[in-house]
């Protein structure tokens with residue numbers, strides 16, 4: 001392990017995905033800019049395609065919901081950007097920055113108000129708890145890819 005890699009303390013990180021339509025529409029830069037301007041440090045970042053199995057696993061808590069299979073197909077429809085963001089109170093502050101799941105209910109200036117197209121194509125994912133932030137970050141990033 002590189003000496004600059006580190007383990008972040010629980011509570012200070014959240015995990016994000018820039019979803020396929022936002023990547024397709026050229027919104028990676030503007031979204032990362034808003035994230036940085038809002039005081040988050042990007043400590044891991046990469047662009048990738050999810051496999052169907054990975055998407056099913058990532059969203060398994062929603063497997064009984066009517067939107068599950070469409071959500072999985074959407075999430076594998078193009079490359080995504082995944083990242084770990086560090087800040088005090090990261091989970092809650094990032095949820096404020098992204099706004100409500102339904103973009104019509106998202107507050108002005110939030111990422112979803114600015115970049116979402118629908119409930120499903122809602123531009124970004126953000127972890128909903130410290131525990132899930134750790135699990136989601138671990139799913140995508142070994143410690144050798146965290147800085």
Ligand code: CMP
Nearest residue numbers: 062067071101119120121122124125126
């Ligand atoms: P996300 O924060 O990634 O977590 C679960 C995802 O399911 C959510 O963002 C939306 O993309 C999607 N989702 C949640 N509710 C609905 C819904 N009612 N219809 C379609 N997609 C939904």
